[in-house]
């Protein structure tokens with residue numbers, strides 16, 4: 296039995312942030328699928344037992360269960376040393392980007408993708424347009440930041456990169472964003488991440504739980 300157990304599904308980019316970290320850090324981990332499409336995360340027993348917030352990812356280590364990808368990445372960096380910020384200034388910078396990611400970069404992109412590709416009936420076009428414009432605005436900020444450095448904090452990858460990487464490896468037809476042609480610095484950065492030892496794309500890294508692509512319209 297692996298030491299690190301990650302409750303997740305393949306379509307969850309928030310889970311991918313942690314899965315990719317565990318894989319690139321070479322830690323002994325395994326994905327544990329959940330019936331997301333069946334709504335298990337809304338079940339009172341699941342919330343009492345696994346995560347009161349009703350979300351994946353959840354990381355289980357030595358009987359302790361943790362949620363929130365940013366907090367999990369911080370904990371992993373502190374307890375393993377892999378991809379960790381080096382000092383207080385780097386910690387502040389990593390946290391700054393992780394919070395921006397959770398509030399804007401991942402959030403708008405992920406909700407736009409979910410509404411576009413996984414909800415039935417489809418949302419009102421104005422909803423998609425609103426989410427898209429919010430996502431474009433945060434993409435432009437990150438693209439500008441990455442135009443002058445290889446990774447979010449500078450010369451080497453840290454947990455901030457894993458956080459922002461959550462949704463940038465899903466297919467463009469699923470996300471509705473063609474990063475390769477529209478955001479050159481984000482594209483170059485994700486190519487550097489994809490070249491890292493341990494990199495595996497999301498659906499292959501987490502081939503467990505509900506497959507939201509099945510039966511999509």
Ligand SMILES: N[C@@H](CCC(=O)N[C@@H](CS)C(=O)NCC(=O)O)C(=O)O
Pocket residue numbers: 306307308309310336349350351352362363364365397
């Ligand atoms: N800020 C959270 C977001 C987690 C999140 O939104 N997870 C989604 C899957 S990617 C989820 O479980 N959603 C269930 C729901 O909202 O009901 C994190 O970074 O872990």
